[in-house]
Amino acid sequence: MLNIKKIIAGLLISLTFYACGESSVEIGQNTYSPKIVIDGLLYPGKKVENIRITRNIPLNTQLEPEQVVLFTADVKLQDMQDGNTYQLTFNPTNFAFEYSGNDLDIGHDKSYKLSVSAYIDGKLLQASSITKTPKPGFEINDSESYIDSVKYQQKDNDGSDKRLFVKFVPSPGTEYYAISIVALDASLDNFIYDNPYFEIKIDDLEKDFDGYKYQFKWLQNVNYSSQDIEYQVEWLDVWFYSKYRMIIYAADDNYRLFAQTHKNVQEFDGNFHEPRMNIEGDGIGVFGSAITDTVYFKVIK
Amino acid sequence: MRKIRIHLFLISFFVLTNLQAQNGEASVSGFVFDSSNGEALIGANVYLTGINRGTSSNISGYFVIPNLSAGTFDLVVSYVGYKSFKQQITLKPGEEKLLNITLNPEVLVGEEVVVSADSIRTIQKLFNKPVSKIDLSPVQLGKVPQVVESDLLRTLQSLPGIVPVSDFSSAIYVRGGTPDQNLFLVDGTDVYNPEHAFGLFSTFNTDAIKKVEVYKGGFSADYGGRLSSVINITNNDGNRNEFEGKASLSLLSLNTTLQMPLGKFGSLSGSLRRTYIDQTLAKIIDDVPDYYFLDGNIKAFFDIDNSNKLSISFYGGIDDLNFVLDKDREQSLGFDYIWGNQTASINWRHIFTPKIFGNFWITGSSFFSDFDFDDVEFTEENRIRDVTLKGAIDYFFSDNWTFKFGFEEKFVSGSLKQDFIGGKVDVSKKRELYSLYLTTNWKPSILWDIEAGIRGDYFNSDKDYKNIDPRFSVKYRLSETSNLKFSTGIFHQYANRIPRLFFVSIWTSADEYIKGSEAIHYILGYQREIAQNIEFEIEAYYKNYNNIYSYNPTFLADISADGYSDENEPLFNSTKGLFNRGDGNSFGVELLIRKDIGAITGWFAYSFAKTEYTIDRINRGDAYPPRHDRTHAINLVANFDLNNLFNDFTGKPIMKSDKTWMLGFNFTYFSGQPITLPASVYIINQAPDWDLNTNSVAIYPSGINEFRLPYYARLDFSLTYEIQYDGWTLSPYLQIFNMLNRKNVWFIEYENEIKDGMLKQKVDNINMFPILPSIGVSVRF
Secondary structure, X not given: OHHHHXXXXXXXXXXXXXXXXXXXXXXXXXHOOOXXXXXXXXXXXXXXXXXXXXXXXXXXXXXXXXHHEOOOOEEEEEEOOOOOEEEEEEEOOOOEEEOOOOOOOOOOOOEEEEEEEEEEOOEEEEEEEEEEOOOOOOEEOHHHOEOXXXXXXXXXXXXXXXXXXXXXXXXXXXXXXXXXXXXXXOOOOOEOOXXXXXXXXXXXXXXXXXXXXEEEEEEOOOOOOOOOEEEEEOHHHOOEOOEEEEEEEEEOHHHHHHHHHOOOOEOOOOOXXXXXXXXXXXXXXXXXXXXXXXXXXXXXX | OHHHHHHHHHHHHHHHHHHHHOOOOEEEEEEEEEOOOOOEOOOOEEEXXXXXXXXXXXXXXXXXXXXXOOEEEEEEEEOOOEOOEEEEEEEOOOOEEEEEEEXXXXXXXXXXXXXXXXXXXHHHHXXXXXXXXXXXXXXXXXXXXXXOOOOHHHHHOOOOOEEOOOOOOOOOEEOOOOHHHEEEEEOOEEOOOOEEHHHOEEOOOHHHEEEEEEEOOOOOOOOOOOOOEEEEEEEOOOOOOOOEEEEEEEOOEEEEEEEEEEOOOEEEEEEEEEEOOOOOHHHHOOOOOEEEEEEEEEEEEEEEEOOEEEXXXXXXXXXXXXXXXXXXXXXOOEEEEEEEEEEEEEEEEEEEEOOEEEEEEEEEEEEEEEEEEHHHOEEEEEEEEEEEEEEEEEEEEEOOEEEEEEEEEEEEEEEEEEEEOOEEEEEEEEXXXXXXXXXXXXXXXXXXXXXXXXXXXXXXXXXXXXXXEEEEEEEEEEEOOEEEEEEEEEEEEOEEEEOOOOOXXXXXXXXXXXXXXXXXXXXXXXXXXXXXOEEEEEEEEEXXXXXEEEEOOOHHHOOOOOEEOOOOOEEEOOOOOOEEEEEEEEEEEXXXXXXXXXXXXXXXXXXXXEEEEEEOOOHHHOOEOOOOOOOEEEEEEEEEEHHHHHHHHHOOOEEOOOEEEEEEEEEEEEOOOEEOOEEEEEEOOOOOOOOOOOOOEEEEEOOOOOEEOOOEEEEEXXXXXXXXXXXXXXXXXXXXXOOOEOXXXXXXXXXXXXXXXXXXXXXXXXXXXXXXXXXXXXXXX
16 A cells, blocks of 8 residues: 555656656757758850859858858869860859850750869768750740839729739740849838738838848749740739839749748748758759849839 | 349348258347436447356447357346346247347446446456457546547547647547548548647547547458548437436537437437637637637437337538738738538448348538638638448357458549639549458457458549458457457558648548558557456557658649649649658557546556658658657546545445546656757858848758657646536536646747857747646536
């Protein structure tokens, strides 16, 4: 009987000990493994430039450019059609690699391989990726588009929303179109505080200012055999009384994989999953290609 | 031709049976009922003590002991919580004695509760039970303290081998399997999404439940279509003696269950439950969404004659959420979301002869959800409908040899329609599943019980699947107080559920892109009666899975259009790209010590488990533990009848009082669940034309589920005061979920901060439920 009482008492104390208190998760260095970060796109008919080669950073690190940019990396671009290889050089003015010669023309519907090797933390890492540039044909059809100055939430005579939209001709074979909308004159002063959707206080805006200034949209699985693809600018795409630049990228699959997955790595239940990146070896990021076209519009009070 | 063969088979079956009856052998058969309400008792033990032969009542309360010689026998019928029934019966040669036995509940006010020595022994009950099966009664469900009110699925989470993934989900993961691998049957009808309130609560109203049977694996050929488990729920048939009611009020819902006799012919039972925060808190506090759920069921039982019983059952449930982000803004973002289940079943039970018992069902199950987020031009319509014809015939060839033959024809249609900016999803499919099974049970001696079965499936889809699933189990009495059991089998599944945390899950079926899934179970168990009415069980299992599917979290990068609308919008008509295929395995050891009778009841459970999945495109194709992998799990459920606690300790008789205090504890400990942590950050812009900005920092994760969260622990408490007066019972109660307010981490939130050239990640632990006290009251009359 005494033993039973002791067992029960011991059990209750143990349960109480285990079932109270606080647990927490600390993130240490043990999660880190070094990677080469590639960030660059090729544009047919344009110079090879702005290929940023950096490294990933352990969490909670002092951010110094010289610690992040791999300016001594060996970066080569190979034209897969003829096998010729071109050495890219580091340009310190924009912290990016470029090809300074005149003997490389990036063509449409051609494959290029970027190879990078670099020492990180004393260890030689290598990464490579191949992109196939889009076929020619993509362009915004200005005459069919409505891109102008509009009043915020402007209505037509019939009371419906007056919407800005662009129509474009897709690139044959290209299904993915990224749309970058940037408020060029964005400031705390010209933010649309009196939007009809929800209240945004200035403190919250300061914290996520860039989240409102830079908008990223996309169309995928686009019917590229059509001559008439439309993107309508939503009022939720604009948050400032400002001039806007809208660039549409007719992009390859590498860019699609990256753009669709690299930020969406945390699930609803908080757990992480891997982004999808078409890079071999010890690399992450994107090496892709695209054709672009740009329009401007303005949202006024 | 096929029909002729079936007819020939059935005719020869009946001829054989009747020949047996003419051999001069007698039998005793019948039904076992609860005397207080006329409900059939499932799993009651029926025994002829002198000759050591017995059986247990089936899901309809029916039993038969065939092939008896003429003579006089002592018949004992026992059931937990009821006084044993004893009767001397005399059988003449060839007599088929039919008995309707009623058992009296053993607890009447002021009476001594007797645990009769002639009741069937605990070890015998354990031996009768199939491998990996656990039964729960509504009383046991009601005693386990839970979030706000008792909940079937949350109670199951405290059994060994069954774990949750978080406090916020009532979904159950059985022995490493995912929730879609569990077959939920209510009165024989499949239920597809058994959750209310985004998974917080299950759709099963515990007041309406008569019995829950849980098969954690190795189940017989009677069941198919799922890889992991079967949760078979039987609702109340209704009180056949008198009008009976129960009303419960908790902080969450108002709940009523009524039962009444339908003359001499049967009974009627119905229940209705509705949450009321939309009528109370939501009208006062802006942040509380306008939400409610409502569910109800009605079941009619018709006792047509001694050989024919019919029951008709309906269930309906609905969840309705109207969410507005900022109630003060005229065009504030908001959405409407409504979803629900409806099921119906007709069940006919027929005694062809005492040796042949038939059970036939027509069931229908329907699930719908409609989501309308007008502001971002997104709508979704999700439907699944299932009509099933099934039947099972038990043939008691002899006392130690029985057969069961069954068939199932299932017609399922499902559709998912989504309309959003830039595309449309329209997946509408019709599927058919035909299954036949045959099971035989042979007891060569009182030491052995061997069951072998085979189930054949034909699944008609874009691509057809045919499978033969053998099942086998053997039970052996090691000694007077211990048993050894083994079970194995192959299991197939043709449906997969796409889990979505906020949205209700979507079901898809095997097709040209998704193969049928397969699992093989091996289970070895040992049981022991360690004291009178104290059960001890230990089971080890190994499962391997082929072609299991997990939702592809990066499906946006994989889906491709199947066509285009007139407006050039892409149309998606298939499941291509939605799932990642893989394989896996689980193994573990489970221990259960359980006591169902006395002033102290409850169970102690421990489980050790390991699960690994290898899924294409996840973790570079390397094996990883899924999030529900919990290496160690401990559960202690203890309920104390405070009036009799001292009596129980000192061995004195337990008395039932008209004023009772009941105390309950539920302690839960789980090893930390696997988690993928951020491994590093990198600087990159989503669009190449952007300047570097505060959103240019992206997180790169560690290996998938490479790390573990801290352990999870929780202690729940309940105190109930029960007063009985003049046929009325009033039970106010207090429940405290997580009474010591332990902060268990659910997940971690990260925010990148750049300050003074320092890139930091602000880490916030998001915790599960804090201490949640709740009160309620129930009234029985």
